[in-house]
Amino acid sequence: MGQGDAPERTRRALAAAFDPVFYRTVYDDIARTGSDPLRHYAGTGWREGRDPAPWFSAAAYLSRYPEAAGGDPFLHYLDRGWRQGCEPAPSAHRERFLERIGARPHAVGAGPQAAPRAPDADLPAGLGRKAARELAATGFDAAYYLSAWPDVAAAGQDPLDHFLQTGWREGRDPSPDFSAADYLEVNPDVAAAGVNPFLHWLAAGRAEGRPLRFELGFRGRIVARLTPLEERVAAAAR
Known part of the structure; x- marks a missing residue:
């Protein structure tokens, strides 16, 4: 990829x-004014020290990696920080975000026992x-499941009956194209609803238009490019 591709990349x-859901949820002025979250962040949000995602704290990143100062710390991480082994820290707004979308129920008034769930x-x-x-059958892969x-x-x-009754609760996937764990991770309100x-x-x-997984790419690429420990030990010995 040439230099001219860098801005688009x-x-x-x-x-x-x-x-955008996180940004709109934790920054009330964005929700109140109806501003486009991504446009606001790219224009002024990062300069104001706002966090772009629940897993990324701009302040913590700049504290750990001062060389990222002078620009958007999130872009620094996405462009080269992850390649250099930089590690982000969760946003300070993460817990409030999860509470607001229902993924962290408040404990106030909670009794010693959870309320019984309805059969459905x-x-x-x-x-x-x-x-x-009938709906599940349209996407369920019986051969894969067995x-x-x-x-x-x-x-x-x-x-299919096994999956609907107990399989999904046990973390079993209904097809090779759908990961229950990934879907629940990227949609915490679904996880909270059970x-x-x-x-x-x-x-x-x-x-x-909900995502099936975190489309962050670089996480998977980082893991995929890691040299196995055995090979690193052998290389060190050589």
Whole structure:
């Protein structure tokens, strides 16, 4: 990729990693004025020391890596910081953000026992059991499920029924294209609601344009490029 591609590459990296929901939630003036979160952050937000995502503290990053001063610390991390081994710290607004979207319920007034859940509490609103099974069948991969979870095959259970009843609670994925853990991580309100993540995606998440996973790219690339410990030890010995 040539030098001329750098600004566009940087813009795309920022757009992919920036969290507009977080920005709008923790900065009341953005929600009040209706400003576009990404445009505001790129224009003035980073200069005001605002955080772009719940996992990134601009102040902490600048404190750890003063060489990033003079520009957007988030862009520094996205462009080269992660390659250099720089480690971000969570935003100071992270807990408030999770509380506001319902991922961290307040303890005030909570009794010693949790309130009993309704029988269909794991289903998206307005979806009955029969409709939920029919919906899940449109994206469920039975062959994959039986291959990935041989105990289900050995027990002679219907794979779709197993997934809907207990499998999703055990963290089992319904197809190779859907990771329940990833979906719940990027959509903490779904996790807090205790709804089957696959059904939520099919019934509402897909139409709402919700992401299936954190599309940050660099995290996966960092891990993928790490040399295994055994190879590093052997290289050191040589």
